[in-house]
Amino acid sequence: MAKLIADSKGKDGARYQRRIADGYNPFGSSEYYISIYRGWVRVPKAGPYQFCTVSNKASFSFLDGKPLVHWPGQHTVERGARGEVNTKVDLTAGLHYLEYYHETTPLEHMAYLGWRPSGDAGQFSPIPESFYTAPHIAVVTAYEDAKGPLLTFEPVIVDSVWPVERNEGQYTRVRFTAGKTPPLPEVTKYQWDFGDGQTATGPEVEHVYLTLGLQTVTLTAQEPAGTQTVRWPLSVFEIEHVVDQFKEGRPKDYAKLAKGYDRNKLSADGLQELQHLLAEGDEPAEAVEVGKTLLQRFPNAEHLAQGRVRRLMADCAVRMGQGNLDEAIANYEAALVKETPAVEKLDVLAHLIRLVGVQREQPEKAASIFAKADETAKSAKVDDEVQAAYRRVVIAMGDVRLWQGKLDDARSLYTRAEKLGAFIPSQVRAARLGAYPDSLQEYLETGNTGAALDLVDKWDEKFPTDKPNGHSFFWRGKVLMRRGQPADAVRYLDRSIRLTTGASFETEARWLLAEALDQTDRKDEAKRELAKLVAVGVNDEFTKKAIEKLKK
Known part of the structure; x- marks a missing residue:
């Protein structure tokens, strides 16, 4: 640890805090960093005390320069989550000098020192702030030199x-x-x-x-x-x-800020990211223009990079509904250059199947793309990643049939997709399906809509045969509303209602759909949806809100 600190390239930052309990780096990247906690603590009374460390990767602590509790090596928190790595020391009342050192690698992080202020057996608990001495607060009142303010x-x-x-x-x-x-x-x-x-x-x-x-x-x-x-x-x-x-x-807020950037002064990487941001932030026309600028300014970029730029341009053209759809599809497929890995090709075709079959409502054109994806999968060297990507293609085609209202065809494709994955026992399946809503609600309560969308994706990919129940569509629409994407939310909320009239989430789905329609200036449709919500006849908070809104 001492060598790691000595070899460090510099400090990310520092601050006063009255705890040793952190799960990320507040000053910089949370990959490969070292946390150093040093300061005076006040022991309230003399006697035996127990301390435990809970860390992801190595941690070392010292009290008055002597070892306190060490947990070296590569490990996760699970083996010490209940205070298994601990020590007992006899302390005098008053001030003592505490040090705690922690090193991390990527993924999960945790640095934590807990205690039990006694010598008997029992649970460990967080150390109260009063144990850590409080610094005197200082505030800069002015920056100036002899000439005046700086x-x-x-x-x-x-x-x-x-x-x-x-x-x-x-x-x-x-x-x-x-x-x-x-x-x-x-x-x-x-x-x-x-x-x-x-x-x-x-x-x-x-x-x-x-x-x-x-x-x-x-x-x-x-x-x-x-x-x-x-x-x-x-x-x-x-x-x-x-x-x-x-x-x-929110992507739309970011796109609004970045839309006016001077594109001639951005790097190639910057232009690529701007194109993606504008596409995701509901600015497809601007994304197309950025793609043109990128290809014009960097004509010698590698074929794979150019292909991805052209593909996103074609993607935006399909979404905007501009021009000949067959031509747009051809441009999209032409952007899949030979250097494109098989997994990426299959994922791109899955995305195109949904664009054409769901958004542009051309199911038979989507079917022809599905046939090409079949050929791609057959000609590829099949491994677990290719198999998983092809599974996503099958699910995409199932989505097209579901949107058509052909539920039997959709279920057949979803069943086929599940058979391409690992078998999941019915008890495990039921437990996982039951856990998704609670986990999604937790993400939304903390404002983590990106993780929530990832979880809905996992839900749909792991259990596609559950899609006709409409539950995952409802949650996707709800998350998209929180993310500030009402136009996308409309599609999923409407589908969830159509699939499962009478479901436990119907009133909330109708309320959210009305809100999404209102936010996209479809006022009359929003009022009709509120009336339908009231007509359901359920006396809950969403019905009450709908009644109040209809009075205005």
């Missing part, structure tokens, strides 16, 4: 968005505010350079970073007394979890 700013990460249709990428929104301790003259003009080719003006601005990495942010202030410039090395790092500090944003 220009300052400090960036704050507001939230982030993970792409839903890809397993990579992150968009990060950061707020920049010029310092006001003391404020510069009111006539001061502020110019921001975000380090990624984009600029803005004003004392307070927000910016969406399309890629990760270190960015040098520059603020220039022009005031009557002259010009000041200050810089900040901003690390835009991967955020792995939605927590109070790092919340989840």
Whole structure:
């Protein structure tokens, strides 16, 4: 551990806190970092005390320079979650110096020191804040030199968005505010350079970073007394979890901010990510234009990268319903260059099947794409990943038949898909299906809509024969509403109602559908849906809200 600390390239950040209990890095990437906790603690009375460590990967602690409780090596929290890794020490009342060191690798993280303030057997508990001495609070009141106020700013990460249709990428929104301790003259003009080719003006601005990495942010202030410039090395790092500090944003909000970027100053990676963001943020026409700019500015990009750009352009064209559908499909398939891996090809064809068969309501054209996916699967070297991808293709075609109202055909395809996966006993199946709604509700209560959508995807992929029950469609629509995507929510909420009239979630589904219709300026349809909700005859909160809204 000492060597790891000595070899570290630098500190991500530091702060005072009255606990040793963290599950992520609050200052930077949560991959391969070291946490160091050092400070004075106040033992309330002399006697025996027990301490336990719960950590994911190695942790070491010391009290007054002597070993307290160590848990070295590679391990997860499960083996110590109940305080199995512990020690007992006799302490005098008063101040003692505590140190705790923790190193992590990717995925799950935990650094935790608990106690039992006695020597007898029993459960361990969190250490109260009063055990940790409180620092004196200090606040900077002014930044200035002999000439007057100094220009300052400090960036704050507001939230982030993970792409839903890809397993990579992150968009990060950061707020920049010029310092006001003391404020510069009111006539001061502020110019921001975000380090990624984009600029803005004003004392307070927000910016969406399309890629990760270190960015040098520059603020220039022009005031009557002259010009000041200050810089900040901003690390835009991967955020792995939605927590109070790092919340989840909405793609449409991000797309609105990024739509006006100077595309001639973005890197190739930046343009690629902007294209994806605009496509996911309901700006398909802008995504097509970004694709054109990308192909024009970087004509020598590798074939696979160019193919992905063209594919997304074709995807947006299909979604917009512009031009000849056969031509759009041909462009889409042509973008699957020979370098495209078989798994990616199958996933792309599954996506195209849904676009054509569900969104564009052309089931027979979707069937011909399904036949081509069959050929792709047969010609590929079959392994577990290819098998899973082909399973997703079969499910996609089942979705098309379900949307057509051909339930028997849909169930047949869903059954075929489930047989392509591992057998799941009925008891396990029932338990998992019953757990999804509770888990989804927990995600929504914490604002983690990205993880909620991932879970709905897993639900649909693991148990496609459950789709005709409409439950997963309801939850997908509910999550999309929370995510600020009412147009997409309409499709799934409407389908959930059509599939299972009389279900326990019908009134909430109708209420959410009415809200989604209202938010997409389909006011008359929204009123009709509220009337249908009242007509269901169930006296619950959604019916009451519908009655009140119809009175307005």
